[in-house]
Amino acid sequence: MARDVQITFDCADPAGLAAFWAEALGYRLQDPPAGFDSWEQALAAMGVPPERRNDASAVVDPDGSGPRLFFQRVPEGKQAKNRAHLDVRAAPGLDGDARMAALEAAAERLVARGATRLGRHEPAPPLGAGHLVMADPEGNEFCLD
Structure with missing residues (x-):
């Protein structure tokens, strides 16, 4: 059975890197949860403090055929050459x-x-x-x- 794949990036600026990869791949930022007009509105309603609102971001293929890319903030910078790219x-x-x-x-x-x-x-x-x-x-x- 085929599985869905998500590609995850550890990074310092999830929103910035998500915007870059959306442009590079012709993707779009993932929509906020139902009932919210923006991620800022959704995160505020969830009680996420402002300083944590860039802890994660995601982009998706507009036609749904490509994998979702997820970006998560980590404290350390990139250390070595990627083993996969x-x-x-x-x-x-x-x-x-x-x-x-x-x-x-x-x-x-x-x-x-x-x-x-x-x-x-x-x-x-x-x-x-x-x-x-x-x-x-x-x-x-x-x-x-």
Whole structure:
């Protein structure tokens, strides 16, 4: 039986990182609970003190097909290279120069949102199509593929 998957990020700023990944993936912030117009309103009604209202955030795929991404505040910063990372499919079906141009355009857009560019791997046929290595605003590595 297939299982639903949620991807969880430990981070310092859940709301900020959720906004970044919503932009990167074309996701949206998860709606607040029924009966509330905003998360701020819901958290206030739940008695969550203001200083704890950025302890968690989540983004979801608007069409419901992709996994939910959950962001939780932790006290420690990132310590080492990720052992697992996301590949953002920014150039599906493209090859060569067209592929790399599409990846570069996606990288520019994400750098403007706080990402860092870490490296470029040129196409190396037959198996290497080329990709860019990036880091999100908190240093989590991902690839534009």
